[in-house]
Amino acid sequence: MDSEALKKYSALHPKPAGLTLHYGTAGFRTKAEQLDHVMFRMGLLAVLRSKAVVATIGIMVTASHNPEEDNGVKLVDPLGEMLHPSWEEYATQLANAEERELQKIITEICQKAAVNQQKDASVFIGRDTRPSSEKLSQSVIDGISVLGGQYHDYGLVTTPQLHYMVCCQNTQGQYGKATLEGYYEKLSKAFTELIKQSPSPGESQRHLKIDCANGIGALKLSEMEPYFPKEVLIHLYNDGTKEKLNHLCGADFVKVHQKPPRGLDMKPNERCCSFDGDADRIVYYYKDTTGHFHLIDGDKIATLISIFLKELLAKVGQTLKMAVVQTAYANGSSTRYIEETLKVPVHCVKTGVKHLHHKAHEFDVGVYFEANGHGTVLFSKAAETKIRQLAKEEKDDEKREAAKVLENMIDLINQVADRRVIDTTDAERHAVTPPGLQEKIDALVKKYKLSRAFVRPSGTEDVVRIYAEADTQENADALAHEVSLAVYHLAGGKGAPPQPL
Ligand code: G16
Numbered sequence: 001m002d003s004e005a006l007k008k009y010s011a012l013h014p015k016p017a018g019l020t021l022h023y024g025t026a027g028f029r030t031k032a033e034q035l036d037h038v039m040f041r042m043g044l045l046a047v048l049r050s051k052a053v054v055a056t057i058g059i060m061v062t063a064s065h066n067p068e069e070d071n072g073v074k075l076v077d078p079l080g081e082m083l084h085p086s087w088e089e090y091a092t093q094l095a096n097a098e099e100r101e102l103q104k105i106i107t108e109i110c111q112k113a114a115v116n117q118q119k120d121a122s123v124f125i126g127r128d129t130r131p132s133s134e135k136l137s138q139s140v141i142d143g144i145s146v147l148g149g150q151y152h153d154y155g156l157v158t159t160p161q162l163h164y165m166v167c168c169q170n171t172q173g174q175y176g177k178a179t180l181e182g183y184y185e186k187l188s189k190a191f192t193e194l195i196k197q198s199p200s201p202g203e204s205q206r207h208l209k210i211d212c213a214n215g216i217g218a219l220k221l222s223e224m225e226p227y228f229p230k231e232v233l234i235h236l237y238n239d240g241t242k243e244k245l246n247h248l249c250g251a252d253f254v255k256v257h258q259k260p261p262r263g264l265d266m267k268p269n270e271r272c273c274s275f276d277g278d279a280d281r282i283v284y285y286y287k288d289t290t291g292h293f294h295l296i297d298g299d300k301i302a303t304l305i306s307i308f309l310k311e312l313l314a315k316v317g318q319t320l321k322m323a324v325v326q327t328a329y330a331n332g333s334s335t336r337y338i339e340e341t342l343k344v345p346v347h348c349v350k351t352g353v354k355h356l357h358h359k360a361h362e363f364d365v366g367v368y369f370e371a372n373g374h375g376t377v378l379f380s381k382a383a384e385t386k387i388r389q390l391a392k393e394e395k396d397d398e399k400r401e402a403a404k405v406l407e408n409m410i411d412l413i414n415q416v417a418d419r420r421v422i423d424t425t426d427a428e429r430h431a432v433t434p435p436g437l438q439e440k441i442d443a444l445v446k447k448y449k450l451s452r453a454f455v456r457p458s459g460t461e462d463v464v465r466i467y468a469e470a471d472t473q474e475n476a477d478a479l480a481h482e483v484s485l486a487v488y489h490l491a492g493g494k495g496a497p498p499q500p501l
Contacts, residue, residue: 010102027074040143211263
């Protein structure tokens with residue numbers, strides 16, 4: 001390590017005095033102007049991680065669903081998972097180190113994580129469309145370069161695209177080609193095959209209106225459109241040419257407000273969907289002929305995928321272990337339906353793709369979705385090998401065709417994932433502090449039928465999230481409001497008490 005160069009470059013990316021940040025649900029997130037030093041240091045960290053695991057590491061500059069003024073960084077591990085949790089603490093230490101301690105902290109990390117400094121390092125970088133992202137990704141490059149790492153800057157890409165590139169690179173092309181063209185070709189080929197195998201729907205069913213949250217999704221979908229089968233028509237809205245990122249649109253807005261985004265005009269029964277700012281969440285929706293809005297969020301997507309996969313697995317006659325992984329935000333009826341009607345086991349883990357992904361790996365087929373639209377399906381290596389073999393060699397026509405559909409699903413699903421006063425336990429469904437809060441929530445929940453509520457500190461924003469469900473929308477809203485008041489009083493609220501949405 002060239003200490004003089006490190007000193008010189010870190011001085012170009014100074015840490016604001018007194019600023020402390022924590023590695024949250026999906027990396028670091030805050031106002032963009034506070035992040036220059038973090039980006040430089042995550043460049044350093046990515047080099048160390050790359051040397052430690054002797055593989056390419058990814059860095060995505062994005063604050064995803066958060067406002068345009070924010071930014072953040074997501075680190076991607078070799079197979080496209082989120083950074084291993086054992087390194088989150090190192091990331092926090094590096095981000096918060098005073099400049100004079102930087103070298104010492106790097107040396108300590110190398111010792112604790114057995115990093116062989118002689119190894120080569122390689123880092124892939126991507127960024128979203130935020131105005132601050134280009135400059136911040138240059139700070140990442142400074143961090144990588146000062147420790148002698150090699151890098152490839154993919155520029156503007158979606159988060160799933162960067163995860164894909166990293167996975168392709170580390171599997172020597174087995175997963176696909178580490179280029180945008182490779183990504184579009186792989187996905188569109190599997191999608192085209194699946195369409196051929198599915199019963200022919202009405203003409204309108206192959207049209208989709210897409211709200212791109214004024215983010216990267218618009219750019220990348222336009223690039224991908226020529227690869228789609230010609231009967232599939234997409235119409236892009238909120239493409240970022242007029243309005244601000246995530247403002248009154250995008251997956252988070254639609255999910256939270258249970259209404260269509262601004263700028264997307266919906267006719268009855270038209271299929272619509274929304275991405276978030278870095279295009280790693282999706283929710284679908286439509287309006288029926290009475291004008292009623294129907295949301296197909298992550299819970300419903302997981303349910304539909306589970307029904308589809310369960311039928312196919314039964315057809316191929318394989319007893320593969322399938323499970324669904326959800327978080328505390330999953331609507332109770334979806335959990336009941338999957339467990340009791342579909343007879344598929346459901347597991348609940350803490351919020352954050354990294355937790356769901358980890359759990360889903362325990363099964364032959366692990367379906368995981370957060371209610372907010374993050375998710376995918378993981379097939380174990382053994383299950384994938386079996387399915388590919390059946391698709392090729394099975395003599396029984398029906399079984400072989402079902403295996404082929406599953407094979408295309410595997411190729412279409414981008415399996416790589418994105419991996420303070422209130423403290424929680426039981427997959428964040430139970431508050432242990434402040435004292436009395438959980439008892440208060442329990443009492444409020446008892447007042448409503450079919451109800452559930454919990455609170456947890458967000459890991460991407462400086463807010464406490466409150467979840468409530470009940471037999472009717474009015475009761476769910478009332479319960480949410482009462483719980484938010486309880487949080488406000490018991491957690492020592494300042495300013496005006498919370499108002500119902
Ligand atoms: C990130 C994580 C998601 C999580 C979301 C909200 O999403 O990847 O797993 O559900 O933050 O987390 P919290 O409730 O802790 O703020 P994204 O789309 O912002 O990257």
